[in-house]
Amino acid sequence: MAELKYSRQREAIRNYLSETKEHPTAETVYHAIRKIYPNISLGTVYRNLNLLADTGEINKLSCGDGSEHFDYDTSRHYHFICTGCGRVLDLKMASIDSINTIAGSHFDGTIEGHSTYFYGKCPCCKSGSSNL
Amino acid sequence: MAELKYSRQREAIRNYLSETKEHPTAETVYHAIRKIYPNISLGTVYRNLNLLADTGEINKLSCGDGSEHFDYDTSRHYHFICTGCGRVLDLKMASIDSINTIAGSHFDGTIEGHSTYFYGKCPCCKSGSSNL
DNA sequence: TTTGATGCAAATGTTTTGCATGCAA
DNA sequence: TTGCATGCAAAACATTTGCATCAAA
Numbered sequence A, B: 001m002a003e004l005k006y007s008r009q010r011e012a013i014r015n016y017l018s019e020t021k022e023h024p025t026a027e028t029v030y031h032a033i034r035k036i037y038p039n040i041s042l043g044t045v046y047r048n049l050n051l052l053a054d055t056g057e058i059n060k061l062s063c064g065d066g067s068e069h070f071d072y073d074t075s076r077h078y079h080f081i082c083t084g085c086g087r088v089l090d091l092k093m094a095s096i097d098s099i100n101t102i103a104g105s106h107f108d109g110t111i112e113g114h115s116t117y118f119y120g121k122c123p124c125c126k127s128g129s130s131n132l
Numbered sequence C: 001t002t003t004g005a006t007g008c009a010a011a012t013g014t015t016t017t018g019c020a021t022g023c024a025a
Numbered sequence D: 001t002t003g004c005a006t007g008c009a010a011a012a013c014a015t016t017t018g019c020a021t022c023a024a025a
Helices: A008-019 A026-034 A042-054 A098-104 B008-019 B026-034 B042-054 B098-104
Strands: A059-061 A069-071 A078-082 A088-091 A110-121 B059-061 B069-071 B078-082 B088-091 B110-121
Touching (some): B008 B026
Parallel strands (some): B078 B110
Antiparallel strands (some): B078 B088
16 A cells, blocks of 8 residues: 555545534535635545545445445444434444344354444434424 | 336346345346346336335345345345355344344434344355455 | 336436646655 | 645446336226
8 A cells, every 4th residue: 555645635634524423425525625625626535535444544334325424433333324314323332243143143154243224313303393 | 106007027127036036236137137128228127126115025225335236025134245255145033123222222312223234254255265 | 098117318426537737755 | 856646527337317109007
């Protein structure tokens, strides 16, 4: 792998991600960074998000809604997707790694891990109308 | 919802899906059906797959590999994605719905369900080289 | 006949890439 | 200087859609 060279665009992306609790898509990151660097291109945003994901500095989330989301928090945790507003939220919960064992008990291959998304109504959408 | 009218294209897609144990993408279905109806179009394949998914006759799987996969088996079960060859396999395993309770215990919203994919090495890729 | 289904092509949305130029080391 | 990073535009994919025509009912 080639050496990473400093760039203020990448730094801005890193900062933005580290300060938001949302789980933005590349498009969302692009619009946010444009307020600081109006000339940044979508391609640069994608290139840097992939770079940061490759080095493990951020995580890529395939929520199944058509576009990837990005998460600065790389600690082991789970996500919740609201079926009302589409928001992606972090879940504080105990480890459920035991499901790997359950999955492997009648399986001939090797279970290395799992990817789980919970869905339902977030606190906002729970009571009353959804707010997209 | 409008009435569904018979079409041999849709019937062929249904048959193909019911006879395969793979979890094909629209593209794969398209190539398979073309052997029977060489003039079928990709658009028709997509339209029918979505139609069948909407009526609940088949399931759509977002495996996170860039394209949707389709599954004729709509019974409650889990899937395994091989990190070696990319194959999607069915897993015979006990229910793990208890993870919904775990996820909800420190969450203010409502957990309605979850989507879980297990990954690792399938029986083929487990021993020796992967075979993509 | 009426209306949903098809084939085709164009359009859409997301992500990647080629290339000349810019900038960090 | 050297080589990665950028901006821009074009390309690459997966999927959807408009429309004239076709075929079930």
